[in-house]
Amino acid sequence: MxxxxxxxxxxxxxxxxxxxxxxxxxxxxxxxxxxxxxxxTTEIKNIRIAILDQSKDDVTREITQKIISSGYFELQQNLESSEYFEDIFKTGDVKEIIVFEPDFAKKLGKNETAKMQLIADASDANTANLIVNYTSAIIGDYVQKENKLLNIPMQIKPVVRMVFNEKLxxxxxxxxxxxxxxxxxxxxxxxxxxxxxxxxxxxxxxxxxxxxxxxxxxxxxxxxxxxxxxxxxxxxxxxxxxxxxxxxxxxxxxxxxxxxxxxxxxxxxxxxxxxxxxxxxxxxxxxxxxxxxxxxxxxxxxxxxxxxxxxxxxxxxxxxxxxxxxxxxxxxxxxxxxxxxxxxxxxxxxxxxxxxxxxxxxxxxxxx
Amino acid sequence: MTDKPIIKVVNLVKKFGNFVANDHLNFNVYEGEIFGFLGANGAGKTTAIRILCGLSHPTSGELEVAGFDVYKQSEQIKKNIGYMSQKFSLYENLTLRENIRFYAGIYGLSKKEINIRMDNLLENLHIGHLRDQLIGSLPLGWKQKLAFSVAIFHQPKIVFLDEPTGGVDPITRRQFWDMIYQAAKDGITIFVTTHYMDEAEYCDRVSIMVDGRIEALDSPAGLKQHYHAENMDEVFLKLARAS
Structure with missing residues (x-):
């Protein structure tokens, strides 16, 4: 010993x-x-985005505000035309571009479908996926709240809980x-x-x-x-x-x-x-x-x-x-x-x- | 040197697959002698020495070391032998004192005993001042000499030296052999392999291995006379060419 x-x-x-x-x-x-x-880290935070708002009405502004105030995104620039999308991604400053079509609020008001487009820089596929998911979630959230006000009779609302790691x-x-x-x-x-x-x-x-x-x-x-x-x-x-x-x-x-x-x-x-x-x-x-x-x-x-x-x-x-x-x-x-x-x-x-x-x-x- | 055999080897055979490294070796080593084990690289010297130390198992043959059977009593043999190879040096990032404590400790020497012997050793070699130096900072020659001192620190009956002077300058080699003589005088049997033929002259008896067999075994003087040679170099060349 x-x-x-x-x-x-x-x-x-x-x-x-x-x-x-x-x-x-x-x-x-x-x-x-x-x-x-x-x-x-697999969380996203302060992702820089650009917005092309062709409608510039109350609804688009509200959605934009919601996205930016979420803490996940940061508005890098407001675009005026869709011509430079690729160039914008090439500089690497912006990871996502959000496009609202013209007459966004008007179409919604008429109970038509208003379209918006999410364009993500997928050179980093995982991040692009995350960004798009987060954005969609915020928009979905907005739509649901509006629907409640409009009182549409049928809706399904999944309530998600991430057990064991609530905040992922x-x-x-x-x-x-x-x-x-x-x-x-x-x-x-x-x-x-x-x-x-x-x-x-x-x-x-x-x-x-x-x-x-x-x-x-x-x-x-x-x-x-x-x-x-x-x-x-x-x-x-x-x-x-x-x-x-x-x-x-x-x-x-x-x-x-x-x-x-x-x-x-x-x-x-x-x-x-x-x-x-x-x-x-x-x-x-x-x-x-x-x-x-x-x-x-x-x-x-x-x-x-x-x-x-x-x-x-x-x-x-x-x-x-x-x-x-x-x-x-x-x-x-x-x-x-x-x-x-x-x-x-x-x-x-x-x-x-x-x-x-x-x-x-x-x-x-x-x-x- | 007495005529009491301390190592007995009868018909030692060691095979690696088809290759026969040791082909029916027979020899005795007597208590207190300096036994030289000579041969070219690959002649089977290291294989034999490793078997005697228990680092490798023989294929067949009867072997006795320090009065114990190699097959059954390897534990007792280990307590009674020391071993030093060309590669061996002390631990570089331990001091001289720590190295000695460690090696003496694994042979079960008491602290008191270790301290007494260490003081003697340091005094004999006049290196008391190196006591707390890291081994890594000492020159190679000193490392080898100290490695030998550590190999015999537990006062084994036999010490096996496998090309202990490899890569050492002639002056240190000479000093190293002085230490070997001193150890032999103190009653330790020395079993040494070398391929420096001048070192063979320092041995009491020499065996020469060629291709796994012992071709000659006698005192240096006897061998020179028998092969009509001026020195051991010639003896060796004659034997090696004959095969």
């Missing part, structure tokens, strides 16, 4: 004396949460994803690099010749990263909670326990990588390509898995972060207990066993 503690101590020396390791361990997680929280805050999406990403990075990449470093330096052989058992060596190397990754998990949850208002509706203990499970899973992956990689560089490449990219792309972190081609959907079932993200969202947003996440938990545990088993097998082959 004393031997083992000495080993863990030595590992901490390595970590705290290497500025680059420290940066990856503590700088990147915080930076990533803040970046994802503030910069990457993107932070709710990014905190779980970032957490999965960072725990993966810290645990898997850092351990695989640090084990590969021992191999590269030749110190691994010395350790293997010593009375330390291989399991002790690996666990000794892993423990510091478990504790540091755990601190990271707490930091991310705290940042999400205090800075971005991400709720923790479920049990904090369960959340921590699941995080710990995911950390151990990532570490076992890191160990597996280190049995394959003989140099730090190789360990880093494998970690980046085999772990980071799939975590970002295939875990449902940013892109919905349901929209992917069937093959990629299939692959996504093999991605540990996918399950972790489901678990965290369940606990933090839906406030569910273990009963609702036991399947995912079991899958993560099984994956961890497989990775550990493979590592042990690889390790034995290397000794042959």
């Amino acid at each position: 004393k031997k083992f503690l000495g080993f863990v101590k030595k590992e901490f020396y390595h970590i705290f004396r290497d500025p680059r390791t420290l940066l990856v361990l503590f700088g990147i997680p915080i930076a990533q949460v803040l970046i994802f929280g503030y910069v990457v 805050k993107s932070v709710y999406m990014f905190v779980p994803g970032t957490m999965a990403l960072i725990l993966m990075l810290v645990s898997a990449m850092m351990t695989s690099i640090s084990i590969a470093r021992e191999k590269e330096m030749g110190t691994m052989e010395i350790l293997l010749v010593s009375p330390l058992k291989p399991a002790q060596i690996i666990i000794g190397k892993v423990i510091p990263y478990v504790s540091l990754a755990f601190i990271n998990a707490i930091t991310i949850i705290a940042l999400g909670y205090f800075v971005f208002g991400m709720p923790i509706n479920g049990s904090l203990t369960l959340l921590m326990a699941e995080s710990l499970l995911f950390i151990c899973l990532a570490l076992s992956l890191g160990i597996l990588i280190s049995t394959i990689a003989n140099t730090q560089q190789m360990a880093m490449f494998i970690s980046l390509f085999a772990l980071m990219l799939p975590t970002i792309l295939l875990s449902g972190f940013i892109f919905p898995i349901e929209n992917m081609p069937v093959i990629l959907q299939g692959i996504s079932y093999l991605m540990p972060p996918k399950y972790f993200i489901i678990i965290i969202k369940n606990i933090m947003l839906k406030g569910t207990g273990f009963i609702f996440v036991w399947k995912e938990t079991l899958i993560l545990m099984a994956m961890m066993m497989v990775f550990i088993g493979l590592s042990v097998k690889n390790f034995k082959i290397r000794l042959q």
Whole structure:
């Protein structure tokens, strides 16, 4: 046991004396949460629009006023003719143009259909979609209120509620994803690099010749990263909670326990990588390509898995972060207990066993 | 040097697939001797040394190290041997003292024991002032010498040195061999591989490996006489060409 503690101590020396390791361990997680929280966002705010009002009556003015005062849009310019639409988009200043046809109010008054046109810059398709949806919603809202005044007998009014994330805050999406990403990075990449470093330096052989058992060596190397990754998990949850208002509706203990499970899973992956990689560089490449990219792309972190081609959907079932993200969202947003996440938990545990088993097998082959 | 064998190897065979790295090796190493293990690159030296240290498993053969069976008692063997490879240096971002504490610690030495031996070591090498320096800031020659000191810090019965002087300048090499002699005088059996033939002259007995087999095993003087050679270089070339 004393031997083992000495080993863990030595590992901490390595970590705290290497500025680059420290940066990856503590700088990147915080930076990533803040970046994802503030910069990457699926909400729209202050989108600049232009309006071509060919009618200029009370109704068009009222609608314009409603759109601008919503907070989502900002009137950049009033257009006089429809000739320059493309040029306006090309400058990039304006994302949407709203056109009212002539005699807008008059047509409405006669119970005819008045037409307006929404033209969006779809070079950024997602944003264009969002902008158009928001605009339509505002107009729909206006029409409904007017209808009430006119007392039209038949109308259907869907009342929409976005449960678990009423305001559709993107932070709710990014905190779980970032957490999965960072725990993966810290645990898997850092351990695989640090084990590969021992191999590269030749110190691994010395350790293997010593009375330390291989399991002790690996666990000794892993423990510091478990504790540091755990601190990271707490930091991310705290940042999400205090800075971005991400709720923790479920049990904090369960959340921590699941995080710990995911950390151990990532570490076992890191160990597996280190049995394959003989140099730090190789360990880093494998970690980046085999772990980071799939975590970002295939875990449902940013892109919905349901929209992917069937093959990629299939692959996504093999991605540990996918399950972790489901678990965290369940606990933090839906406030569910273990009963609702036991399947995912079991899958993560099984994956961890497989990775550990493979590592042990690889390790034995290397000794042959 | 006594005539009590501390390493016994009988018919050691190691195969990697179809490739035979060690082809029926037979030799004894006696307590307290400096045993040189010579051969060209790829002759199978490192394979054999790795097997003796427990880093690799033999395909067949009977092996005993420090009185323990390689197959069944590898734990006891590990406590009684030291090992240093050409690649090995101490941890760069640990100080000299931390390195010694760490390595001595994993061999289960007590803190008190470690401190006494460390003071002796630093005094003998006149490097007390380097105690709290990071290893990374020391010159290569010192690193190698310190690595050797650490490899024998737990006073093993045998120390295995796999090309310990690779990449080191001649003066440091000479100093390194002085340390080896001192260790041998203190009763540690030295098992050393090298491809510097001048270093072979420093050994009590030398075995020469060619293509996985031991072609010759005797004292340097005996070998030179037998092969009518001026020096070990000639002995080696004659053996290597004959195969």
